[in-house]
Amino acid sequence: MEYALGNVFGLDTFLLRCWLWSRYSRFTGSVMSSIVSGSRLPHIKGxxxxxxxxxxxxxxxxxxxxxFPDFAPDQRLLDALKETVSGNYHQYGLPEGSEMLRQSVARMFRNLYHVEPAPDTEVTVTAGATQAISAAVSSLIHAREEVIFFSPAFESYAPAVMLAGAVPVCVNLRPPTFDVDWEEVEDRVTPRTRMIIVNSPHNPSGRCWTADDVKRLAEIAEKYNLLVLSDEVYHNIVFEREHITAISDERLKQRSVVVGSLGKTMHVTGWRIGYAIAAAPLTNEIRKILQFNTYAAPTPLQQAMAVVLDDAAYRxxxxxxxxxxxxxxxxxxxxxxxxxxxxxxxxxxxxxxxxxxxxxxxxxxxxxxxxxxxxxxxxxxxxxxxxxxxxxxxxxxxxxxxxxxxxxxxxx
Missing domain, CATH: 3.90.1150.10 (Aspartate Aminotransferase, domain 1)
Structure with a gap:
């Protein structure tokens, strides 16, 4: 396993093992218990x-x-939460998320990007964007399939793929521009490739998609019949150009899962409310996983966010x-x-x-x-x-x- 993973990341086994150990144990000093006979992620400590x-x-x-921000969120959100917890919003909500919040997310995408996913069948509320990523991968990827992602990458991508029994395939972005070499991406596609994970604005570089990036992604995904997982948690924090969401391209709309974070949008990352937008067949599979995971995200938080999101504070x-x-x-x-x-x-x-x-x-x-x-x-x-x-x-x-x-x- 270590040898295979080392090859995937373009590293020798020893270097990978040393990095993983230092990467996850530097501040924790944790040691695996003898009661654990076979960890699913043996080198990851935190x-x-x-x-x-x-x-x-x-x-x-x-x-x-x-x-995460160290400043207070919008007072309207705090006021909405106070009203929510004083009302009748304390029991289980729908597994797919509050109807009102799903409608608000759909309207946000209509207002910003002129696309409007169907709230009932194409928008799902999750317990944070990380859960949306995990659910998308685990529901749509099967053992021994390959998933391409770009490095530097958010830490959850490769573990999510590995937990699905699949193989993460890393394409390195080169500093200082961190531009995507789409010819290299296409060269890494094999008969076992099932998905490409992309991220714009990119964490950590801040690089944002260009129209050409979306065009090339759509061409490759269509040519090889690939799924796309588009991490867009910073979609409404773009400076020099307009954000381009994956589902704005007709060739990507039916094969993409767009992940977002209302915690990021509203400066309340600890509330852990995210969402996944995808065509109905993909959404149906994602919801199956979530139903047996957290079942539903916190009801009062969803209600408060729905009220404020419709005020278009994200603009x-x-x-x-x-x-x-x-x-x-x-x-x-x-x-x-x-x-x-x-x-x-x-x-x-x-x-x-x-x-x-x-x-x-x-x-x-x-x-x-x-x-x-x-x-x-x-x-x-x-x-x-x-x-x-x-x-x-x-x-x-x-x-x-x-x-x-x-x-x-x-x-x-």
């Missing part, structure tokens, strides 16, 4: 995002590592996060860190090669322990980037948090 946040809290560091997100991005990068202008302003999402990649030759995990640890700022090493999204000397900073923070961090970073 989330690097959570581990870094715990370490930052322990050290009192300014935490720009994990992707102001690009301006809000553009101001935060600009404040962060202006704070770095006279520093030794290099960067290209991110195109979307709420993360900024920063190059520290002018400061240190340490690997990114070593420099990240040094930055936290010596200077009191927590950032995520890009090798957390793919071990092959350990020497790229890139860190990911989250700028979805209060102004005082961003100013405190950049004041420290300018003096390094």
């Amino acid at each position: 989330s690097i995002f959570a581990d870094l946040s715990r370490a930052a809290k322990k050290r009192g560091a300014v935490n720009l590592s994990q992707g 102001g997100l690009p301006d809000l996060f553009l101001r935060k991005r600009n404040r962060f990068i202006e704070g770095l202008r006279n520093s030794r860190f290099g960067f290209t302003p991110t195109g979307g999402g709420y993360f900024q990649l920063v190059d520290y090669s002018a400061i240190s030759e340490l690997s990114d995990t070593e420099f990240s640890a040094h930055l936290m322990e010596t200077h009191g700022v927590a950032a995520l090493p890009v090798s957390g999204f793919g071990p092959q980037y350990a020497q790229a000397r890139l860190l990911r900073f989250c700028f979805a923070k209060k102004e005082k948090t961003l100013d405190a961090a950049t004041t420290i970073l300018r003096n390094i």
Whole structure:
């Protein structure tokens, strides 16, 4: 298994094993219990995002590592939740999600992208976007099939594929642009390839799809009869261009699952409310999995979100996060860190090669322990980037948090 996985990731077995161990046990120090005879994910000890946040809290560091806001959500949402918990919204909801919320999500896509999925048969509410990703993979992918994904990648993609008994096939994106080489993607397609996982705006680079990217994806998916899982959790946080959702292309509409996060949209990541949009046959399979997983997402949270989502609060997100991005990068202008302003999402990649030759995990640890700022090493999204000397900073923070961090970073 290790040998096969090493080949898939383009790494030798020893390097992969060492990276996985350091990747997941650096902050936890956990050891597998002897009672576990055969772990489904034997080398994974925990989330690097959570581990870094715990370490930052322990050290009192300014935490720009994990992707969550440190500012309050819209007061309308809090007021709506207060009304909801005072009403009759305390029992099980529908497994597919609140009808009102599904209708609100469909209207959001109509307003933003001029596509309107059918709320009854094509929109499903999930307990966070990670669950939507997991359910889509486990319901649509079978053992020994292959799933192509792009690295650097969010940490849940490959484990979701492995838990389905399938094989993750990694295509590396090359810094600093992280553009997709579509010829390489097509070269990696085999008779066993079943799905391509894509992500725009891309986490961690912030790269956003172009019309040509969508065209090439549609051509490959149609040519080889592939499914597409499109992670679009930052779809309404795009700066220099308009977001292009996968289901805007007619060739992709019937074969794509679009995943989103209302927790991201409404600055309440701890509420764990996401969604999956897909054609009815795909949605039907996804709902089968969810029915025997969480059964249904929390009822009062869905109700409160539905009320506020219809107020179209999401329209102001690009301006809000553009101001935060600009404040962060202006704070770095006279520093030794290099960067290209991110195109979307709420993360900024920063190059520290002018400061240190340490690997990114070593420099990240040094930055936290010596200077009191927590950032995520890009090798957390793919071990092959350990020497790229890139860190990911989250700028979805209060102004005082961003100013405190950049004041420290300018003096390094």
